[in-house]
Amino acid sequence: MNAGVQNLVISLGAMQIARKIPFDDPDVLIYVRIAYVLSQVIALGIYYYVSLIIKKKNDQTVLKYVEPGSPMSGDPKGELVTTTVRDYDLSETSKLLRSAYMGIAMMGVMHFYFHFTQPLFVQSLMGLKNIYDAKPVAIHLLGKPAVGDLQRPFKAAGMFGAAAGPQTDAAAIAEAEKKIGKKEE
Template identity: 30%
Template sequence: MQMIQMGLVFGTLHFIKKFKLDEPEYVQYIQAMYALSVCLLMATIFYLKTLVESKNDQSRLEYTEPQLGGQQTHVATTVKEYDLKDIKRVRNSTLTTAAVVLFMFWKFGFVQPMIFQTILPIFNMIKSPLFQIYLLGKPATGDLARPWRPENPFAP
């Protein structure tokens, strides 16, 4: 998966070198595509939230969560609460990233972050456990078993 993501980044870099991104017609298309991708992400997040709430899985989930300083905290929750917490994290991350990208465009005129943030978050959403379980119907076993651990890009 990470090779695909790297290929996507480098392919996009190669593709955008062919265009003069400071021309107004390109900027308008890039803005429209970015706005569309953020709307698509937010709609998907909202839909996932409704699926989690309608499924109402009250199965118990217990795990230990690492804290700063090497300590661990025992967490007891339900699958529904865990999934809603992850949805909230994804939503907040999406909105924060959108605010940063829009600020960078408004203040400095940077267009490249908009291009990357049009593609990468959608790719990340598709490979997320929430999407895989609730929209693709995959069982929550193996890599999709809760609790989900964030990917370590430096792991071998």
């Protein structure tokens, strides 16, 4: 099953369970807060640990791909990106960290300002699910080979199947290199 669909199913199921939890009880609320904080600390800790593993491996294999162009820019071809596996994995891990920090900030506003309690329960489960779905975690922590869905550059999975992302075929890279050569002349 697609990760986006899994997230939707887990969220809906967790919301149904959360409706039965008595959040009015201060003891229950404390335990849910502890579970949320613990899941976020685990997520942040794992992401930092993965970044340390990436730095320790120091894989300097060159990675070339064509980043898809923005539909708003009018340039559908995209631009050539040349990086190393180490730098690519570190940038992906930093995106995961940013996403976790953004989720914590949004949850802080929702819980402390708007006094919503159900999302704490749902996000404590989703934080752990996001760790499992993170591709750098799968490669560097779980030891899965970087083939198929885990092949770099990672493709963003669409909600209903089709994955979109950078192009790695030789023709697209050669065309992007020609475009760069024309700009320099």
